[in-house]
Amino acid sequence: MSEFAIQTESLGKRYRKLWALKDFSVSLPANKVIALVGANGAGKSTLMSIAAGILPASEGELRVNGRVVLLSQEKPLYRSFTVADMLAFGRHLNRVWDQERALNWLGRFDIPLNRPCGKLSGGQQTQVAMAVALGARPSVLLLDEPLANLDPLARREVTGELLAEVADSDMTVVLSTHVVAELAGVGDYLLLLGQGRGKLDGDVEELLAQHARLTGPRADAPPVEGEIVQAQHTERQSTFVIRTLLGADTPLAEPWKAQPLTLEDLVLAYLKPHRSPGEEL
Ligand SMILES: Nc1ncnc2c1ncn2[C@@H]1O[C@H](COP(=O)(O)OP(=O)(O)OP(=O)(O)O)[C@@H](O)[C@H]1O
Numbered sequence: 332m333s334e335f336a337i338q339t340e341s342l343g344k345r346y347r348k349l350w351a352l353k354d355f356s357v358s359l360p361a362n363k364v365i366a367l368v369g370a371n372g373a374g375k376s377t378l379m380s381i382a383a384g385i386l387p388a389s390e391g392e393l394r395v396n397g398r399v400v401l402l403s404q405e406k407p408l409y410r411s412f413t414v415a416d417m418l419a420f421g422r423h424l425n426r427v428w429d430q431e432r433a434l435n436w437l438g439r440f441d442i443p444l445n446r447p448c449g450k451l452s453g454g455q456q457t458q459v460a461m462a463v464a465l466g467a468r469p470s471v472l473l474l475d476e477p478l479a480n481l482d483p484l485a486r487r488e489v490t491g492e493l494l495a496e497v498a499d500s501d502m503t504v505v506l507s508t509h510v511v512a513e514l515a516g517v518g519d520y521l522l523l524l525g526q527g528r529g530k531l532d533g534d535v536e537e538l539l540a541q542h543a544r545l546t547g548p549r550a551d552a553p554p555v556e557g558e559i560v561q562a563q564h565t566e567r568q569s570t571f572v573i574r575t576l577l578g579a580d581t582p583l584a585e586p587w588k589a590q591p592l593t594l595e596d597l598v599l600a601y602l603k604p605h606r607s608p609g610e611e612l
Pocket residue numbers: 346347349350351369370371372373374375376377378509
């Protein structure tokens with residue numbers, strides 16, 4: 332059996348009357364970048380906080396394989412500390428500390444070591460927090476939308492560097508986002524949460540190979556067997572996103588056409604089964 336990074340079994344978390352997570356079971360593989368996706372309020376932060384051990388579960392179980400570090404949007408930096416001071420602080424706080432790894436990360440993004448954190452831009456502060464998190468050599472690094480204040484180019488650079496870090500080590504990164512449009516190339520494994528429940532999870536390439544968009548004349552059902560994920564109809568035409576084991580190149584009865592999906596299409600199809608064209612998440 333392959334190694335897991337995080338495993339849950341019937342996990343539930345209740346805030347008063349609201350179940351933020353309910354009956355949620357998943358096994359996330361180790362040594363991957365896992366994109367954790369879901370609309371606002373889906374339960375992403377709740378899941379990460381339980382995994383980080385800062386929030387107790389209400390029921391069920393969650394196991395993390397190894398040491399975990401959580402980095403959220405509020406960065407744990409002291410404004411008067413220089414960047415170098417922050418690294419010294421990280422070394423002091425953590426039993427395991429990899430100064431070279433932290434320095435390498437800062438070097439890649441040209442962060443000056445002698446500047447007080449309060450005088451860095453929001454994006455640079457993110458890089459310092461990332462360097463401290465990586466220096467702690469976590470087995471599982473949980474990133475709860477910490478990249479939100481980076482510009483799209485910087486975000487792509489950071490996710491690219493994270494993929495490289497994962498390839499060079501046995502670390503697993505879980506990166507949460509609701510910016511579906513920026514998912515492409517971010518992770519190699521997808522976990523999609525919808526209102527506290529797991530809607531879809533799997534290797535991104537495999538998931539894409541199992542899904543197709545079929546377009547044809549108005550019909551109640553698609554022309555091949557499969558689970559209907561999304562159905563859209565106009566007066567004359569029907570479009571189905573289906574999950575099928577037949578593969579995307581299965582011949583279809585004329586005039587039906589099959590198209591592969593992008594990761595963004597796939598996520599939107601699961602989050603909005605009855606979406607109108609052009610609608611935002
Ligand atoms: N401390 C709390 N007390 C009460 N309800 C909470 C608390 N924290 C979260 N919730 C509720 O639990 C649900 C899940 O919230 P959570 O923050 O985990 O979602 P999320 O997917 O991280 O959302 P976002 O993308 O907006 O950050 C939401 O309905 C939220 O209102």
